[in-house]
Amino acid sequence: MVQTHSVKKMTFLQKVNGFIQKSPARMAIIIATLLYGITVAMVPTALNLSAITSIIMLTLLLSFASAGQTIVLIAGGMDFTVGAVMSAGAIITTAIMNGQDGNFVKTLVVVLLSSAGIGLLNGICTVKIGLPAMIVTMAISNVVNRLTYVLTDGSPLGYASPAFIKSVTSKILGFVPSLALYGLVIFPIVFYLLYFSRLGKQVYLVGNNDNAARLNGINTSKVKILTYVISATLSGFTGMLGAGYMQSAKCQMFDGYAFNSLIAVIVGGTALSGGVGTYTGSIAGALLMVVLTNMLTALSLSQPVRNIAMGIVMISLLILYNREKSVRQ
Amino acid sequence: MKKMCFIILIIALCIPTVAMAEDVRLASHNAVIEGNPYRVRYEADIQEAAAAAADHGLNVSYASFVSNWDPATESQQLQNSINEGYDILLVNPVSTTGLDPIIEKAQDAGIIYINADCEYTSEDVDILNISTDQYYLGYKTGTYAGEVLGSGAKVVMMAALEGNAANTARQNGFAKAIEEQGLEVVATGNHDWDAALATEIMTGIINSGVEFDGVLISQCAEAALAAFDATGKPYPKFMGFNDTGEWMQKMIALNDDEIVMPFMVLSNPPGVGASALNFGLNILLGKELKDDVYNVPEINSIWLPSKLVFTDQDIDNPEFRAMAESMAPGDAITYWLTIDEVAAEYFK
Numbered sequence: 167m168v169q170t171h172s173v174k175k176m177t178f179l180q181k182v183n184g185f186i187q188k189s190p191a192r193m194a195i196i197i198a199t200l201l202y203g204i205t206v207a208m209v210p211t212a213l214n215l216s217a218i219t220s221i222i223m224l225t226l227l228l229s230f231a232s233a234g235q236t237i238v239l240i241a242g243g244m245d246f247t248v249g250a251v252m253s254a255g256a257i258i259t260t261a262i263m264n265g266q267d268g269n270f271v272k273t274l275v276v277v278l279l280s281s282a283g284i285g286l287l288n289g290i291c292t293v294k295i296g297l298p299a300m301i302v303t304m305a306i307s308n309v310v311n312r313l314t315y316v317l318t319d320g321s322p323l324g325y326a327s328p329a330f331i332k333s334v335t336s337k338i339l340g341f342v343p344s345l346a347l348y349g350l351v352i353f354p355i356v357f358y359l360l361y362f363s364r365l366g367k368q369v370y371l372v373g374n375n376d377n378a379a380r381l382n383g384i385n386t387s388k389v390k391i392l393t394y395v396i397s398a399t400l401s402g403f404t405g406m407l408g409a410g411y412m413q414s415a416k417c418q419m420f421d422g423y424a425f426n427s428l429i430a431v432i433v434g435g436t437a438l439s440g441g442v443g444t445y446t447g448s449i450a451g452a453l454l455m456v457v458l459t460n461m462l463t464a465l466s467l468s469q470p471v472r473n474i475a476m477g478i479v480m481i482s483l484l485i486l487y488n489r490e491k492s493v494r495q
Numbered sequence: 496m497k498k499m500c501f502i503i504l505i506i507a508l509c510i511p512t513v514a515m516a517e518d519v520r521l522a523s524h525n526a527v528i529e530g531n532p533y534r535v536r537y538e539a540d541i542q543e544a545a546a547a548a549a550d551h552g553l554n555v556s557y558a559s560f561v562s563n564w565d566p567a568t569e570s571q572q573l574q575n576s577i578n579e580g581y582d583i584l585l586v587n588p589v590s591t592t593g594l595d596p597i598i599e600k601a602q603d604a605g606i607i608y609i610n611a612d613c614e615y616t617s618e619d620v621d622i623l624n625i626s627t628d629q630y631y632l633g634y635k636t637g638t639y640a641g642e643v644l645g646s647g648a649k650v651v652m653m654a655a656l657e658g659n660a661a662n663t664a665r666q667n668g669f670a671k672a673i674e675e676q677g678l679e680v681v682a683t684g685n686h687d688w689d690a691a692l693a694t695e696i697m698t699g700i701i702n703s704g705v706e707f708d709g710v711l712i713s714q715c716a717e718a719a720l721a722a723f724d725a726t727g728k729p730y731p732k733f734m735g736f737n738d739t740g741e742w743m744q745k746m747i748a749l750n751d752d753e754i755v756m757p758f759m760v761l762s763n764p765p766g767v768g769a770s771a772l773n774f775g776l777n778i779l780l781g782k783e784l785k786d787d788v789y790n791v792p793e794i795n796s797i798w799l800p801s802k803l804v805f806t807d808q809d810i811d812n813p814e815f816r817a818m819a820e821s822m823a824p825g826d827a828i829t830y831w832l833t834i835d836e837v838a839a840e841y842f843k
């Protein structure tokens with residue numbers, strides 16, 4: 167009897183595991199919905215339009231930051247400069263805009279070019295010099311942070327422009343954050359890059375099996391470097407939007423996004439070993455992260471308890487998600 | 496010839512003065528600097544105070560060490576400073592205890608060891624603690640919130656970093672005022688002095704749908720205010736305190752025509768490090784501290800008062816407006832006690 171019960175239990179767990187493996191994005195959305203349901207059950211006032219607006223807004227911001235990370239991870243790399251590049255992008259934004267309208271294009275060009283430069287450096291150090299991606303991007307992240315500190319004396323100047331702030335924080339139909347309009351640009355670009363472009367196919371092939379990709383005539387170095395450039399560019403642009411959300415900037419303001427974007431991407435089903443993953447999954451992972459954070463705050467837990475709870479939930483999710491067999495090399 | 500003699504005379508008079516200047520080597524140890532505008536200003540103020548010591552015949556050279564919140568690195572750096580023979584160690588510690596052996600070693604070597612800003616609470620060593628009166632910051636803010644909102648008002652309490660000595664003292668002050676004023680705390684959070692986290696936590700509290708009248712916050716107020724803009728939630732009836740240029744500038748912009756949101760600005764000067772240095776220099780000059788100067792005698796702790804207080808009542812105060820306009824967004828209000836001021840107030 168005991169044995170039968172044990173077999174049934176294992177079968178159920180295997181079914182759950184299989185379901186998660188089959189569609190991590192769907193699973194992340196289900197867990198996020200459950201968590202929000204629990205939040206509302208425990209704190210009924212948490213069900214309101216403002217909460218939904220904020221969840222959408224923060225999910226969008228994290229999913230933009232996760233876009234580049236997804237591409238890099240699929241190609242077999244890792245990018246810890248996301249947070250530092252976002253902070254630098256925010257600092258550049260407030261410095262150039264300085265609270266005045268009319269500098270959007272100039273800001274955009276400077277942010278994108280400087281971010282792409284950092285991405286290029288990441289790519290060259292990782293691919294051409296052959297240093298470990300995690301170490302290199304962490305080191306470059308430190309360099310970028312120190313540079314922002316040196317260039318601003320630790321106290322960045324200026325504010326985002328009023329029109330830009332409005333373009334990020336306004337509400338469409340009373341509850342959809344206008345930040346979603348930026349999503350109408352970013353999401354199609356990322357989906358096109360990953361699923362419909364030649365580069366996207368090469369990214370999956372390189373991440374799946376670097377040697378096989380090279381033997382098939384793919385310039386793997388070029389592909390990998392490009393993923394870092396794309397990641398940094400998207401991070402820089404997200405930092406710019408973050409400046410609109412926060413209205414001002416501080417050094418290392420978005421450092422937490424390096425970790426959060428990585429978790430969102432992994433929770434969304436992208437394998438650390440490369441070659442596997444979807445951007446839809448990363449968006450769902452971002453939603454799950456935001457809903458979880460929202461829940462811990464709504465429950466009025468102290469910060470240390472929040473951190474512990476966040477850690478436990480994240481580890482549990484990663485155990486469930488990361489049980490996929492290694493991709494054949 | 497007369498001119499030449501005059502020049503020689505001037506040079507001759509100057510030589511003894513130069514020779515008499517005492518060389519002092521100062522090592523400033525911090526848990527963190529980069530990314531923290533308060534700490535950046537803290538170090539800059541120490542450098543300025545060090546340069547100003549020349550007026551007292553002290554030629555202070557300065558070196559800065561940052562442990563990045565790593566106690567092991569902090570111990571190693573302090574050990575190096577002892578080995579290199581610095582005269583004064585000015586330490587803003589990673590933690591409130593754990594440095595006793597290093598402190599004893601420094602004192603055995605004849606080094607003046609002063610703990611600045613965050614208190615070092617071990618009672619087993621005999622060092623001077625110099626910090627700003629953090630209790631007052633919490634108490635003053637809570638009291639003013641009570642006056643503005645009235646008894647029974649509901650407030651959000653957003654603290655800084657759990658376990659940090661300054662935060663603990665502030666929270667004690669907030670708690671006392673909340674009790675005295677009859678306020679009700681309906682939601683709590685910690686922002687850890689992280690602007691993005693402050694916005695995130697405030698957003699979460701707004702999202703929870705809890706009704707509140709005011710926000711008591713231990714700095715990072717401008718970041719919490721951004722959550723109201725992003726969510727579209729009307730501003731609370733009170734928010735405070737903070738001490739940055741950004742907060743002051745925003746309060747002026749918001750309340751310029753009429754008072755939309757009562758607020759509080761309190762100084763928590765980064766110059767506390769420079770004041771602490773001037774305590775050290777007075778000791779170096781052979782002066783002795785008065786007996787009744789300690790706020791916490793068990794740990795030789797002196798709390799320097801917060802000098803500047805601004806509220807919505809000061810919206811037309813020229814001093815407030817001039818200060819706000821002259822500051823960068825991330826700058827904090829700063830000042831420090833000079834060598835003479837410290838001597839007059841705290842030394843025999």
